[in-house]
Amino acid sequence: MGFDPNRDLFPIEWELRGEGSLGKIWRKGAAGPVDAGSKVSIRIKAVRGKGNSHGGDEATGVPDNFVIYTAFPLPQ
Structure with missing residues (x-):
């Protein structure tokens, strides 16, 4: 089975804290940027593989490794 964001991203x-705004957030189709808050959203990706060094339990679908897939600031 290939990559499935509903199953593989967390x-x-x-x-x-104490950092203030992380800058600006630009969204497609918006008139302009909005201020970012001090929170970020991080998506980690489960690494499941057949016969690679990352392994994972194929029978249960439980991965044994994760990588950072993406991270971005959240609006205030």
């Missing part, structure tokens, strides 16, 4: 939200 969201984590993290607040960077």
Whole structure:
């Protein structure tokens, strides 16, 4: 089975206390940027593989490794 974002991505939200705004967020089709808050959303990707060094339990679908897939600031 290939990559399935509903099965393989796990969201984590993290607040960077004392950092203030992390800058601006630009969205497609928006008139302009909005201020970012001090929180970020991090998506980690489960690494499941057949016969690679990352392994994972194919029978149960439980991965044994994760990688950061993407991270981005959240609006205030």
